[in-house]
Amino acid sequence: MEKIAVTGAALPISMESQHPVDLDGLLGDGPFPYCREKLLPRAPAGGLVIACTDLADPAVFEGVIARYMRKFPGSDRRAVVSMWSLFYFSILTIAPSVHLFVHRRAVPLGLEGVSLVCDEDTAEPQAFVYSGDVRQSAEPAVDLHGMMLQHVEPVVAAMAANSGLAPKLLWNNVAAYLSWILKEIAYRHETAPVDGGLALLNEPTWPDGRKNPMHGMMRVARQQCGLEFAQRKVCCLRYNLTGVGGCGEACPLPDGRR
DSSP states (O other): OEEESOOSSSOOOOGGGGSOOOHHHHHTTSSOGGGTTSEESSOOSSSEEEEGGGGGSHHHHHHHHHHHGGGSTTOOHHHHHHHHHHHHHHHHHHHHHHHHHTTOEEOOOOSTTOEEEEOTTTOOEEEEEOOSOOEEOSOHHHHHHHHIIIIIHHHHHHHHHHHOOOHHHHHHHHHHHHHHHHHHHHHHOTTSOOHHHHHHHHSSBOTTSSBOTTTTSEEEEEOTTSOEEEEESSOOOGGGSTTOOOOGGGSSSGGGGO
């Protein structure tokens, strides 16, 4: 196991580590198998482990993206960073939302104390390692908002500063996955109300009164036949990557739909 800029000899272990919550066990045979092995109480034996706080260090971030760019030789670096962030934010939004709204479990995912597990060769994000206790969540939307403030907001700022990407593009990457999984939860698990989570996407302001950076990022568009579909406000640039197809109608740009 390779570690990049992880301070200390080992990741911290919570007092509950003797009896950790089995997050994958909670998933059982349910409709969310893609959430398995995404949130880990300890680092795996293999892989590249990076303290999430260290992504603010330009040298660390550049080292990660340099590895990832090997998958897309000759491609626009901004598109490469955006694609990398799509993997990062998909893991950070999908599995935690399922555990919050379906299982009522809040995983401690503030930026401090959380590490990212990446593929050793490509640095593609694979999972997060958390420290601290998984606890019962009485208000899933409140805990989701906390994660937005304590992890997503600072890491978006760091990625934008180190890549030249607009923060709104990165927030749209977050919103795309969050919107999808909340609607999927509502469809697959009708007893799990997600209204509070959707409000964090759709309301102009967040509960703390600040402007919502995801507001309007996912829009309902309509085909000529009348069928509705979700469309991004800001293109993720993936169509600029070698060997990667576009997003279809979800992309706001004609070139990005190919």
